[in-house]
Amino acid sequence: MNEIDRLYPDLPMAHMRTIAGIVANQRDAVTDVVKIFKSARWGVACLSYQVVKDHLEGLDKAGTYPWLRYVKEQGLAYTLCVGGVPFRVQPLAEEIRDVMLGEWAAIREQTSLFIDGGNPDAVLRLEVAQSVDGYVRYVALFLFDMRTGVTLDCVRLYEKASDSEETSQGPVVRLARPARDVDTSNLFVFPSDIRKKNDDGRGDA
Numbered sequence: 001m002n003e004i005d006r007l008y009p010d011l012p013m014a015h016m017r018t019i020a021g022i023v024a025n026q027r028d029a030v031t032d033v034v035k036i037f038k039s040a041r042w043g044v045a046c047l048s049y050q051v052v053k054d055h056l057e058g059l060d061k062a063g064t065y066p067w068l069r070y071v072k073e074q075g076l077a078y079t080l081c082v083g084g085v086p087f088r089v090q091p092l093a094e095e096i097r098d099v100m101l102g103e104w105a106a107i108r109e110q111t112s113l114f115i116d117g118g119n120p121d122a123v124l125r126l127e128v129a130q131s132v133d134g135y136v137r138y139v140a141l142f143l144f145d146m147r148t149g150v151t152l153d154c155v156r157l158y159e160k161a162s163d164s165e166e167t168s169q170g171p172v173v174r175l176a177r178p179a180r181d182v183d184t185s186n187l188f189v190f191p192s193d194i195r196k197k198n199d200d201g202r203g204d205a
Contacts, residue, residue, distance in 0.1 A: 004153045007118060008124075010085075012082070015082050016157055020158035023052050023089060024128070031134035050076070069082075074101075077100055092127055096125065099146055119152075122146070127141075141155045
């Protein structure tokens with residue numbers, strides 16, 4: 001049994017694969033529409049994020065999936081809950097997307113995780129990896145330790161057919177990320193905004 005299954009025995013992977021497919025299909029649809037504007041990478045990234053966000057929020061409001069809950073966070077951020085288990089969607093990046101107040105409240109509701117060997121510092125992230133052409137290569141569910149940034153487990157949920165050779169040998173999982181304490185300020189900032197601010201010499205990350 002892997003660590004995700006151990007900590008989240010009631011998390012249906014079939015439902016998680018449905019969400020992963022929705023995220024990938026919506027992002028790929030954006031790439032189809034904006035191919036001519038590929039040089040405007042930041043604008044395309046924003047649109048991809050917003051389209052997925054709005055679609056998932058609409059699915060929750062419509063009651064399309066009874067097991068899906070959309071949790072609005074501050075700014076553009078959001079948290080999803082599948083079967084009551086919270087997670088956030090993030091791109092393939094070195095930073096672990098911060099825990100926010102809505103997600104933190106949902107984590108605290110999962111009190112069964114904190115007993116009998118549970119890990120109160122464990123957080124799930126649905127990580128989306130894209131190719132240089134803008135299309136989604138794969139979507140993986142990562143389990144991180146929020147205090148240290150260490151990867152505890154990973155399950156590949158969605159992948160393009162062209163990536164089958166890569167995944168037949170198992171996913172390549174980075175074993176650590178930069179350590180980041182849980183952010184309770186409820187402030188959402190894109191990592192690229194932080195880098196741009198530092199490059200312009202206007203402040204620290």
